[in-house]
Amino acid sequence: MHSRDISFKRHRFPPRIVSHAVWLYLRFNLSLREVEEMLLERGIDVSYETVAAASCVRSGVRTWRSGGGRQARPGDIWYLDEVVVKCAGEKFWLWRAVDQHGTVLEEILQKRRDKRAAKRVLVALMKRYGFAPKRIITDKLRSYGAAKAEVAPGLDHWSHKGLNNRAEKSHLPFRKRERTMQGHRSPGTLQRFVSMHSATRNCFSVPSRRRAAQTIRYHRLEAFDAWKIAACVA
Secondary structure (H helix, E strand, C coil): CCCCCCCCCCCCCCHHHHHHHHHHHHHCCCCHHHHHHHHHHCCCCCCHHHHHCCHHHHHHHHHHHHCCCCCCCCCCEEEEEEEEEEECCEEEEEEEEEECCCCEEEEEEECCCCHHHHHHHHHHHHHHHCCCCCEEEECCCHHHHHHHHHHCCCCEEEECHHHHHHHHHCCHHHHHHHHHHCCCCCHHHHHHHHHHHHHHHHHHCCCCCCCCHHHHHHHHHHHHHHHHHHCCCC
């Protein structure tokens, strides 16, 4: 993976400590104050505000979304769904796409739940990965069918709520994280966070086909190497 350089200027702590703090926050369901406490137990006296301000490493993690990290070519069956979120007192829709392996492919926060919003998701997905899937599976929201008719008329589309469980379950980690965060300050901040959260989860989650103990260990070691490269501390 190639990552742009991250500047650690004006940071009181070494890059490895900064990247470790951000990794704890993104990887686990921890609040900023809990990260502060865990670092203090290791003799690192840092405030939760400092952890929140460690944007330099978060910028590096965003490079995973453009094909970095350990992301391989996604599967050819895409599950799409949308979930309502509250941000700064307003209602938004978080549109998410996952493949048949459970890997999060894209997340876009939008104000509306209509054809235009669904079209933006489909276009972003195909532009990012460079191909159209064999099939998309959605719930019965008609906006998906209308958007597909304009973007890729020949694309196989299954519309059934019962078949879309994979996409609906992909919201659960975010919902758990959302409760810990106790709300979102702005749409831009929320969009950046969900992208980084899913990129980290994609990297560290062990696929179902890699369940042997030794294989899981190798998988996690590879994930740590990818994280260090993204955070420019390798």
